[in-house]
Amino acid sequence: MSDPLTALEAVAEAVGADMLVTDEAERDFVGQDIFSVGRRPAGIFRPRDIDSLSRGIAAAAAAKLTIAPRGGGMSYTSGLLPAEEGALVVDVSAMNRILSVDEADMTVTVEAGCTWAKLYEKLHPMGLRPPVWGTLSGLIANVGGGMSQNGVFWGAARGPIVSSALSFDVVLADGSVIRTGNRGMRSFGPDVTGLFAGDCGAFGIKAHITLPLIREAKAFAYGSYAFQDAEAFITATSEIARAGLATEVFGFDPFLQAQRMKRESLAKDAKALVGVMKSQGGFWKGLKEGAKIVAAGRSFLDDAGFSIHTICEGRSQASADADLEAINAIVQAAGGRPVENTIPKVMRANPFPNVNSMVGPQGERWVPTHGVLRHSKALPTLNAIVALYEKHRAEMERFDIGAGYLFLTMGTTNFLIEPVFFWPDQLEQVHERAVEPGHFAKLTRFPANPEARALVDRLRAGLMEIFGEMEAGHFQIGRSYPLKARSDPGAWNILEAVKHTVDPDHRMNPGSIGL
Structure with a gap:
């Protein structure tokens, strides 16, 4: 079907009209991430469980709708934005149950829309947690989004978020459901779970995630x-x-x-x-x-x-x-x-505080860009970034663009450098909905500032070049980080073959991670 409205009717017939949202303001909202405003989708599908998710995706596939999977919406790399007009955003936020906590076998299984904060609130009184247990935005960011985008903070000594996954139940582009791993063991043979980890939804929509548990420290x-x-x-x-x-x-x-x-x-x-x-x-x-x-x-x-x-x-x-x-x-x-x-x-x-820091202290726009480096590359990378900023110092001062860094280590092998920018610019719905209302009301409301944003774009492009020269890796690849250019050609061919197998019509988040 080429008509999005007719296609949406087919999805509504399959799952019930109450799971489909066509409100204009809601469609505008899900067409945004923290940094970018993208295309407005035709509608939003909010499944309540894996069965309705499967039925809805099957109906969308038959209607030839492009799918844009959405987690908590805390990304900044356009990976959750619809790739084209008339797409269907799949918002898993209503699938937020903790399905099981197995203290004997030390696993927990959650629906994809369960936030890291909700999981923490359930497990912490039991003295349990996953080895890697979320990002600072975990009040809003959910487990499914974390497994799709990857990331790091709590438990970083044990690696990135996706390293904790034992298995996924994934809904593919035709609505079929597969299970990776076997819930208790991730790599029973080749690591299929790993193929769907960090895919930004390009291979399918994770519905259930099983994680290992460890006991909280004393x-x-x-x-x-x-x-x-x-x-x-x-x-x-x-x-x-x-x-x-x-x-x-x-x-x-x-x-x-x-x-x-x-x-x-x-x-x-x-x-x-x-x-x-x-x-x-x-x-x-x-x-x-x-x-x-x-x-x-x-x-x-x-x-x-x-x-x-x-x-x-x-x-x-x-x-x-x-x-x-x-x-x-x-x-x-x-x-x-x-x-x-x-x-x-x-x-x-207070591991999952409010996300007021997604804007500057006075209401400035904020965006990070990061690279995951070997330790030996950290200082040369920082020096190269400082040189980039020196080169553009006059312009940055003219547009009141502030720049800082977050640093973080991951395991024993990696050093993350995350340059961040603050600049006066217009805030969007995504900011207003995420920031605490009382705090948002106190912020300065700056007008749109396209010149400053254009400079931020150029600076981020310069950072990408530096990270590329330093052989950095990235999380939240989305449509911003050049995965194909940084991949071995043979390895990239395998990813393309997987994409063709699980999504032959390229309707599942097309363009994300370069596929």
């Missing part, structure tokens, strides 16, 4: 450190990762530290303090830790250049403290100094 130790010199900062960060001393190792440059400190008031810190006190396992210990946070205020990083923040976990407090002491020795040898550890304490106590 003890924690937190460290924060300041460095004036980028080389010393990177040297220490890499060595902490190589030594495997912390479950999370992340850092900021001076600009991003300043942005973070401007975001929240001390009243917010006091609210976060409740979570810190609860997480300490005892009233008096929690009270002591909370008092430290209040006493530290927001000035403890004022004179820092770069900062590292670490979270050590242990079976006992002695083991966690021993790992932190080893980190202290690494920092001291590199020329850093310890500072008050407020940031990792508050973040770990």
Whole structure:
């Protein structure tokens, strides 16, 4: 069928009209991600379970509708945007159940729309969690989106998000359902689960995800450190990762530290303090830790250049403290100094906060670009990025474009550098719906600023070139990161063959990841 309205009627007949949304404002909303406004879809399909998802996709295939899978919508690389007019967005947010928690076999199975925060709230009182347990946007970002886009933060010492998957139930482009793995073992033969991990929905829509479980640590130790010199900062960060001393190792440059400190008031810190006190396992210990946070205020990083923040976990407090002491020795040898550890304490106590940071402190637009590097490439990459910014300094100052960095290590092998931009520009529906209403009401509403955005686009293109020269990898590939150009030709041919097998008509998120 070529007429989208007739095609939508066929989908509605298959699943029921209540699962199909054609409201204009809703269609505009799902045609956006954090950075881009794309094409308005013909409609939105919101299945409630795997059966309705399968029926709806089968009907869409028969009607020759292009499919745009959507997770939580927290991406910035156009991977969730409809590739053409008249597409059908498949929004799995209503499929948000936790289907089973198996404490004997240490697995959990969820529907794709379950958020990382909801999963945490279920498992944390049980003393359980997946080894890699979400991104900072996990209040909105869901497990299915994480498995499609990949990403990293909580549990980064164990790798990226997709490394935790044991198996998927996937609905293919014709509506058929396949299961990868066998729920308890991912690689029973060739790793089919891995083919669907990080595919941005190009191969199918993940409906059910099974993850392994581990027991929560019994003890924690937190460290924060300041460095004036980028080389010393990177040297220490890499060595902490190589030594495997912390479950999370992340850092900021001076600009991003300043942005973070401007975001929240001390009243917010006091609210976060409740979570810190609860997480300490005892009233008096929690009270002591909370008092430290209040006493530290927001000035403890004022004179820092770069900062590292670490979270050590242990079976006992002695083991966690021993790992932190080893980190202290690494920092001291590199020329850093310890500072008050407020940031990792508050973040770990409240792992999935509001997503107000998707805009700047005054309401500026925000977008990141990242590269996952070998440790030996981290400092040359940072130096090349600094040179790029120096080259465009006058233009960046003219358009009031601020630039900072998030740094994070992944496992013992990888160093992530995530440059971010802030600039005055118009906000969209995606921002208004995600940011807390009270916070959004206080923000400055800047007019559209196409010249500044064009410069941000050019700077991001420059970053892509640098990351390519440094042989970086990426998450959230979408339609922004050049997967084909960075792939071995033979390996790329295999991906194209998989695409042809599971989606011969190329109707499942066409163009995503370059397929």
